[in-house]
Amino acid sequence: MRKFDTKVQHLKYKVLREVARLAWNDKLLDEVMNIPKMIVPGDTPTLRCCVYKERAIVEERIKLAMGGDKSNPNVIEVLDIACDECPVGGYVVTDSCRGCLAHRCEEVCPRNAITYDDNHVAHIDKTKCINCGKCANACQYSAIVNRVRPCERACKIKAISPTRETHAASIDNSKCIACGACVYQCPFGAIMDKSFILDAIDAIKKSKNNTEYKVFAVVAPSISSQFTYAKLGQVIAGLKELGFYTVVEAALGADMVADAESRELVEKGFLTSSCCPGFVSYIEKAFPAMLPYVSHNLSPMAAISKYIKEHESPCKVVFIGPCTAKKAEVQKEGVREYVDVALTFEELQALFDSRDIDITALQEDVLDNASYFGRIFARSGGLSDAVAQGIKEHGDTDFELKAVPCDGIEACRVALLKKSKNLLDGNFIEGMACTGGCIGGAGCLTHGEKNKAEVDKYGREAYEKSITDAIALLK
Amino acid sequence: MKISVCIGSSCHLKGSRQVVEKLQQLIRENGLGDKVELSGNFCLGRCQEGVCVTVDGEFHSLSPETVGEFFTNNVLAKA
Numbered sequence: 001m002r003k004f005d006t007k008v009q010h011l012k013y014k015v016l017r018e019v020a021r022l023a024w025n026d027k028l029l030d031e032v033m034n035i036p037k038m039i040v041p042g043d044t045p046t047l048r049c050c051v052y053k054e055r056a057i058v059e060e061r062i063k064l065a066m067g068g069d070k071s072n073p074n075v076i077e078v079l080d081i082a083c084d085e086c087p088v089g090g091y092v093v094t095d096s097c098r099g100c101l102a103h104r105c106e107e108v109c110p111r112n113a114i115t116y117d118d119n120h121v122a123h124i125d126k127t128k129c130i131n132c133g134k135c136a137n138a139c140q141y142s143a144i145v146n147r148v149r150p151c152e153r154a155c156k157i158k159a160i161s162p163t164r165e166t167h168a169a170s171i172d173n174s175k176c177i178a179c180g181a182c183v184y185q186c187p188f189g190a191i192m193d194k195s196f197i198l199d200a201i202d203a204i205k206k207s208k209n210n211t212e213y214k215v216f217a218v219v220a221p222s223i224s225s226q227f228t229y230a231k232l233g234q235v236i237a238g239l240k241e242l243g244f245y246t247v248v249e250a251a252l253g254a255d256m257v258a259d260a261e262s263r264e265l266v267e268k269g270f271l272t273s274s275c276c277p278g279f280v281s282y283i284e285k286a287f288p289a290m291l292p293y294v295s296h297n298l299s300p301m302a303a304i305s306k307y308i309k310e311h312e313s314p315c316k317v318v319f320i321g322p323c324t325a326k327k328a329e330v331q332k333e334g335v336r337e338y339v340d341v342a343l344t345f346e347e348l349q350a351l352f353d354s355r356d357i358d359i360t361a362l363q364e365d366v367l368d369n370a371s372y373f374g375r376i377f378a379r380s381g382g383l384s385d386a387v388a389q390g391i392k393e394h395g396d397t398d399f400e401l402k403a404v405p406c407d408g409i410e411a412c413r414v415a416l417l418k419k420s421k422n423l424l425d426g427n428f429i430e431g432m433a434c435t436g437g438c439i440g441g442a443g444c445l446t447h448g449e450k451n452k453a454e455v456d457k458y459g460r461e462a463y464e465k466s467i468t469d470a471i472a473l474l475k
Numbered sequence: 476m477k478i479s480v481c482i483g484s485s486c487h488l489k490g491s492r493q494v495v496e497k498l499q500q501l502i503r504e505n506g507l508g509d510k511v512e513l514s515g516n517f518c519l520g521r522c523q524e525g526v527c528v529t530v531d532g533e534f535h536s537l538s539p540e541t542v543g544e545f546f547t548n549n550v551l552a553k554a
Contacts, residue, residue, distance in 0.1 A: 216517065236484075246483055246518040311516050366484040463488055473482055473495050473515035 003229065003349060005446050008189035011047075013350050014039055015061040016195060020354035023201045028066075035062055057082045061192065068194035074173045075194045075327040076183060082190035083168040089147035090131045093122045096143035105135035105144060154185035156410045157282065177281040179409065179433040180324030180442025193324040193442070197351060199341045203316045204243040213314035214245040218305055218339075220321030221251040221370070222378040222438040224458030225451035226345045232458070233364025239320075239348075240365065241357050250321065251370030253304030254377040254386065255470040260297050262390025266399045270427045271295045272416075273383055277329035278433025279412055287416045293429075298335070300377060301326060305338035307474055316340045320348050322441030325433065344443025368463050371470035375459040379452045380407040380437035382459075383430045386467065393468050402426040408435040476511050476554055479529045483518035486525035491515075493539035494526050501546045510554050 004010050018035045022028040036055035040046075048054045060079040063069070068077050099120030106114040106122070113128035114135060122144075124135070136144040151160050151169050159175035160182055162168065169182075169190065182191045207215045217239045227235045236247050257275060265271045274280055274295040283290050298306060305317040318341045319326060326342040329335055343351075352359060373389050376382030384403035391401055404426035406412040412431040418424040434440035439451040464470040478498065482491050495513070502511050519527040524536040530549050537545055 245520075248483070248517055308517065311514060366488055368484045368488050369482065464492065469492055472492050473480060473513070 003445055004346075008187070009184075009346060009445070011039075011189060012061060012192060013346055013353075015058060016065050016197060016347055016350035017354045019062060019065040020197050020201060020351055023198055024205075024354060028198075032062060032066075053081070061189075064192045065195045066198055067196060068192075072173075074171060074176055075178050075324060075331075076171060076176060076180060077192060077194060078169050078171060079190050079192060080166065080168045082188055084188045084190065085162070085167040086149045087147060088149060088152075088162055088167075090126075091124060091129060091133060091136055091144055091146050093124055093144050096141050097121045097139075098141055098143070100141075102140075104138040104140070108134040108138045110134065150185045150187055151182040151191060154181040156181070156408070157286065157413070160191075175285060177278045177285065177409070177433060178325040178328045179278040181434070183324060184442040193327060193344070195343075195347055196327065196341050197343065197347050200318050200343055200347075200351070203318065203340060207243070207245075207316070209243070210245040213316060214312060215243065216305075216308050216312070216315055216317045217244040217247045218250050218253075218301060218308070218317055218319045219247055219367070220301070220319070220323070220378065220438060221249065221254070221375045221455065221458065222322045222441065222444065222451075223320070223345065224375070224378070225439050225448070225454040226322070226445050227349075227359070228446065228454075230359045231364050233366060234359045234362045236365040236367045237362040238352050238357050238359035241362065242351055242355060244318070245315075247365075247367055248304060248308065249367060249369040249374070250300050250304055250319065251374035251377060252470060252474070253298075253300035253302070253307075253374075254383075255371050255374035255467045256303045256307070256474055257297050257300050258373055258377075258383070258386035258390045258467050259393075259471055261295050262387045262394060262396075264295055264297065265387060265401070265428055266391060266394070266396045272419075272429040273431055275299050275377065275383060276432050276434075276438075277323070277325040278409065279406075279431030281325065281328065282409060282412060282431075282433065283416065286413075287420060290416055290420060293419075298338075299329065300374070301342075302329070302335045302338050309338050318343060320345065322434075322438050322444040324442045344441075345445050346443055349445055369470070370462060371464040371467050372459040372462045373467050374470060375462055376455060378438045378455045380432050380435075381405045381430070382437065382455070383432075384428065387428060387430075390467055393466060401428060403428045403430055405430040405432075407432060407437065408440075409433045476550065477529075477531055478511060478513050478550070479516045480513070481517070481519055481525060481527040482515040483522070485518075485522035486527055489525045490539040491526045494528065494537055494542055497539065497542040498546065501542070501550070505551065505554075507550070507554055511550065 036058040040054040111128045113125045159172045163170040272293050320343045330339040330342045373386035384405045526537045528535045528537050
């Protein structure tokens, strides 16, 4: 019955749920200021120094739940007052130092930053230290550790750092790819993704029960590893209970992408994938010279949403997935025409509970549009497998695919660096910003070892076994 | 003439792809490619009656087995 990995997620969820509950009942304006006291009752603090600070932070979370700071283009924001301003020590000697004779730490230090006191215990002179870490590697007692803020450790592209004045974390928007790694990793919940649940609620309400226009839910294939306390069919039933007209698999868009991208690859000879908005944003910001190599295909979400918009108008499309970067993608020109709102699984859980929908009590509905290959896009390596299949189905037997599946943004960086120096042994870079692929996304309720197996199992259950069959009518 | 076949989950599991393939084949065999436009849509809200098909907006309930009969009566006769 575990719904979330951490208490931070749970707190964020409670705020989203209460904001949504008021919005459904048209009471948001009148009663939103009651939420902090509802979530932090009494006068005994449980999270911070006092209940007033706790409530002040809840107020900040409410702002994020209602769309956040409109003047900040980034969908990821720091809640200054929630940031605990963790110490930024860098390399320090701990009390595990035994005052040995060897002094290996001193020997390897390139700046002579290590000195010893009367007990032979090592000390690092911070005015000289350049944080190279050689001393930590040299110490046989692991007595030297690197104290790094969890947010900085999470951000592999180094877009987050302490501000000089307040020491609170600050995001460099020119680098940030909105992957949400810091959101999930910050132990104080001081970094959050903006929520657009109010837009989703508004879209459902104004559809007047799908009579004014139809509201489509497009769900990412990683849903198969989520809501594990219920059956997938019950989640689908829950979505319809919420007021969605019907539910379509984003994986069908993935089938469309696999079909088109495998043709594009054969034609151009080299491509980088365009499915992951974090990866595409990383190329835009850190490797602009590589932009011509990015596949011209829409992402699976956008591809299937485009089809829906073109064939089912008037309608609105709400994407639900594991991804915070999708919230940025749906604001881009060329995508915003097709997808009206992007939500996370966390937010979907809050929406269910804001209407007191117990999905475990619902009768199972069905979800089946895509093929095995579209569905396995949710995990690292799946896209490469699907492109290989696409090439096979098209009969392009002369083309030898050399896929480079990059699991996480660090692997992406290595592959892009190699390609920019013409050292890459491969002709297709599958870039996934999150470790494990989409199943590692920051908007997932839970992250677990079994998630990859769940995605593969869900893939095998697909009625369609080939990409061509899945997209038979979508040309 | 516009034929739309539901490719939503429920109809898909009842064989909408087979229906589509048979229709494509029949359209080809009868040389109606210019006159008939075949497309897919998601859910007509009558999942119990699937596979749901509309011909110029008129509702029909099909299964892969009844495509031939449907084609003769509703497509060939009117095209």
